[in-house]
Amino acid sequence: MVLRDDALGGARVLVTGGGTGLGLMMARCFRACGAEVEIWGRRAAVLEPAAAGLDARWQAVDIRDAEAVEAALARSLDAGAGPTHLVNNAAGNFLSRTEDISPRGFRAVADTVLHGTFHVTHALGRRWIAAGTGGAVVSILVTWTRTGAPFVVPSAMSKAAVEGMTRSLALEWGPHGIRLNAISPGLIPTEGMLARIRPGAEDPAGKWSARNPLRRAGTAEDIGTLAAFLLSEGASWITGETVALDGAQHRATGAGTYMDYAAWGDAEWAEARARIKAVDAKDKSARA
Structure with missing residues (x-):
């Protein structure tokens, strides 16, 4: 670890979407920096083993539901584990031509990323203000903004x-x-992300790395260390900022990694949808 093992000593960090992917990567780093951690997600079957590996609290919470968020925070507070820091990581995404997206498909992303993020930030921020404790939030965005x-x-x-x-x-x-x-x-490879956003691609991380100015993809240490620093007292005069963590890829490629798909026709899009549905069906079967 680049940071001291007590860089987050005394902190209680809530990570939404903390059972897999980037959320779990960051949660491990926070624990290594001395923080207590609580992870949220919608799937208990994923959260429970992840939390056991972290020695962390967990709750199955649908952050799209503001009342569910309020109830979950109340349980944390009642247990004496009210979060002092928040990482908004829960997200959703899928690859599609915009003209093919249904209202339901749009809501599947917006309800989690936009509404869910606000619900958690708002509910926790109000508590921090009432208690006069202050707090720190890190939200995970994309370079596409x-x-x-x-x-x-x-x-x-x-x-x-x-x-x-x-x-x-x-x-x-x-x-x-x-x-x-x-x-x-930028690209920090996880199995779920690659399966849904690069369906059927051979070695997408390797191809992306070859085009990156630093000639590599991101790692768990990259995002974990940056998130931990931004939450820590070492960043106490940094607020309202967005840090790009992509080896300058967004500057090198402009509109991001998805311009490759501009040449696709109906057949390619149909094949991609079929691959993504197969991944989703596999996930649902595993949860059954």
């Missing part, structure tokens, strides 16, 4: 809104001692 990106419009729109929340609440809640920052990561 800077460049735009085709074929992921619900995610791009929702993440841009979260960035707006970050900047606005940094101003509004700063006097209460609450800091809000964001990270826009």
Whole structure:
């Protein structure tokens, strides 16, 4: 670890979407820096073993439901484990031509990324303000908020809104001692992300790395260390900022990694949808 093992000593960090992927990567780093951790997600079957490996609290919470968020925070407070720090990581995304997206498909992303992020931030922020404790929030965005990106419009729109929340609440809640920052990561390979966003691609991480100015993809240590720093007292005068964590890839490629799909026709899109549905069906079968 680059940071001291007590860099987050005394902190209680809530990580939404903390059972897998980037959320779990960051949670491990927070524990290594001395924090207590609580992870949220919708699937108990995923959260329970992840929390056991972290020695962390967990709750199955649908953050799209504001009342469920309030109830979960109340349980944490009743247990003497009210979060002092928050990482908004829970998200959803899928690859599609925008003209093919249904209202239900749009809501599947926006309800989690935009509404869910606000529900948790709002509920926890109100408690911090009432208690006079201050707090720190890190939200996980995407580099597409800077460049735009085709074929992921619900995610791009929702993440841009979260960035707006970050900047606005940094101003509004700063006097209460609450800091809000964001990270826009590039490609940090996880199995679920690659299966849904690069369906059928051979070695997508390797191809992406070859085009990256630093010639590599991101790692768990990259995002975990940055998130831990932004939550720590070492970043006590940093708020309202978004840090791109992608080896300058967004500057090198402009509109991001999805321009490759501009040449696809109906057949290619149909094949991609079939591959993604197969991944989703496999996940549902595993949860049954």
